[in-house]
Amino acid sequence: METSKIVYTGGLRTEATHLQSGKTIISDAPTDNYGKGEAFSPTDLLATSLGSCMLTTMGIASQTHNMNIKGAKARVTKVMAANPRRVSEVHVEFEMPKNNYSDKEKSILENTALTCPVAKSLHPGIIQKVIFNY
DSSP: OOOEEEEEEETTEEEEEETTTOOEEEEEOOGGGTSOOOSBOHHHHHHHHHHHHHHHHHHHHHHHTTOOOTTOEEEEEEEEETTTTEEEEEEEEEEOOSOOOOHHHHHHHHHHHHTSHHHHHSOTTSEEEEEEEO
16 A cells, blocks of 8 residues: 655645545755755655654553653754765654653663664664653
């Protein structure tokens, strides 16, 4: 089954539709690459997918192990390289709710995040810097 359909709408912009839900995402070329920067760029979405995947899988682990991570936040920073132009690093910094997590719970959450499907799908040449603040 197809996941999405993407239409180039002109002006260095695309509109992607998630076929199961009908929800849409607009992407725009970044200002440093001839775009307007009025929406996520494709590389922004790549970096953001890592943080979102990490939080989602941590949520699954928290349900399995009776932990509460509601309100956990991730700040994502994308670092670009030239020649070839590509994402070279993604930094993800988590702010976890103050829930007095045990060392075991921290280990479960961190291992889950670091082994999420997006983290394991990114090219090994992309540096993933991850910080957990409890």
